[in-house]
Amino acid sequence: MTATIISGKQVSEEIRSQIRIEVEELKGKGVQPGLAVVLVGEDPASQVYVRNKEKACVDLGFYSEVHRLPASTTQEELLSLIEKLNGQASIHGILVQLPLPSHIHEKSVIDAISVEKDVDGFHPVNVGNLVIGDDSLLPCTPAGVIELIKRTGIEMSGKHAVVIGRSNIVGKPVSLLLQRENATVTMCHSRTANMKELTKQADIVVVAIGRANFVDASFIKPGAVVIDVGMNRLENGKLAGDVDFASVQEVSGPITPVPGGVGPMTITMLMKNTLIAAKRLNGLK
Numbered sequence: 001m002t003a004t005i006i007s008g009k010q011v012s013e014e015i016r017s018q019i020r021i022e023v024e025e026l027k028g029k030g031v032q033p034g035l036a037v038v039l040v041g042e043d044p045a046s047q048v049y050v051r052n053k054e055k056a057c058v059d060l061g062f063y064s065e066v067h068r069l070p071a072s073t074t075q076e077e078l079l080s081l082i083e084k085l086n087g088q089a090s091i092h093g094i095l096v097q098l099p100l101p102s103h104i105h106e107k108s109v110i111d112a113i114s115v116e117k118d119v120d121g122f123h124p125v126n127v128g129n130l131v132i133g134d135d136s137l138l139p140c141t142p143a144g145v146i147e148l149i150k151r152t153g154i155e156m157s158g159k160h161a162v163v164i165g166r167s168n169i170v171g172k173p174v175s176l177l178l179q180r181e182n183a184t185v186t187m188c189h190s191r192t193a194n195m196k197e198l199t200k201q202a203d204i205v206v207v208a209i210g211r212a213n214f215v216d217a218s219f220i221k222p223g224a225v226v227i228d229v230g231m232n233r234l235e236n237g238k239l240a241g242d243v244d245f246a247s248v249q250e251v252s253g254p255i256t257p258v259p260g261g262v263g264p265m266t267i268t269m270l271m272k273n274t275l276i277a278a279k280r281l282n283g284l285k
């Protein structure tokens with residue numbers, strides 16, 4: 001059996017087409033969504049992601065500012081830039097590219113971003129609103145996972161979903177969003193004793209454990225949906241997911257590849273969040 005491949009590129013392009021239309025409508029009301037991206041240091045992968053965010057802004061008609069700061073930037077300098085962007089009317093979304101150099105305290109930086117402009121959805125107020133089910137800016141990768149599942153026409157309500165990984169930026173928020181869609185959610189992590197027993201009962205498996213090819217066919221119930229959030233750079237320079245795609249696709253139902261699955265959704269959901277923030281900050285729906 002060969003599984004259906006869920007294309008993040010294709011779904012992402014569908015969403016971008018809708019965003020383009022909404023941006024034009026918003027411009028007609030005198031508002032151009034604006035995104036500021038801050039990059040500290042020269043991490044090669046981060047440079048690529050920031051360039052792709054800049055390109056997405058151009059492609060979708062957003063105003064864009066990219067602040068490329070040297071690795072020697074102090075925390076105080078970074079916080080003072082964030083304070084300036086918090087007060088800048090042309091900017092509706094602020095994103096500080098992670099990881100930051102080790103001398104900068106990540107939480108202090110995230111906490112300094114205005115809640116209304118936190119398009120990463122990492123601020124504790126946005127996280128708290130997600131937990132209690134209030135309106136908030138949702139973290140981009142988890143929101144992308146849910147959107148991919150929905151737009152593939154897969155029902156989540158009443159399904160058993162197993163999430164492998166409990167990070168603050170993927171595992172925990174994905175599990176909350178799946179519950180919001182009325183799935184029954186089990187969370188597994190590196191210390192889970194009977195992981196395969198649990199995953200083999202799942203209708204939907206989301207893998208975000210950060211270990212290349214960790215999940216093979218023996219974890220998966222025939223026909224289950226498999227979403228791979230992993231992005232592991234191998235020694236040969238190739239990118240590998242947390243799922244052994246060749247093995248799992250023999251038994252699974254719809255499955256996301258790496259690259260080309262969840263990854264492309266991350267930047268698209270960032271653009272969607274910036275559009276939402278621009279509307280809210282201007283009192284528009």
Ligand SMILES: Nc1nc2c(c(=O)[nH]1)N[C@@H](CN(C=O)c1ccc(C(=O)N[C@@H](CCC(=O)O)C(=O)O)cc1)CN2
Nearest residue numbers: 049096097098099120140239259260261263264266267
């Ligand atoms: N402030 C943030 N920092 C980081 C985030 C984030 O959401 N907010 N996520 C990642 C990096 N990231 C966006 O910033 C990101 C990662 C991967 C992709 C992507 O499109 N991946 C492609 C493959 C790209 C490649 O070949 O390297 C894919 O999976 O198809 C987009 C965005 C960490 N930092």
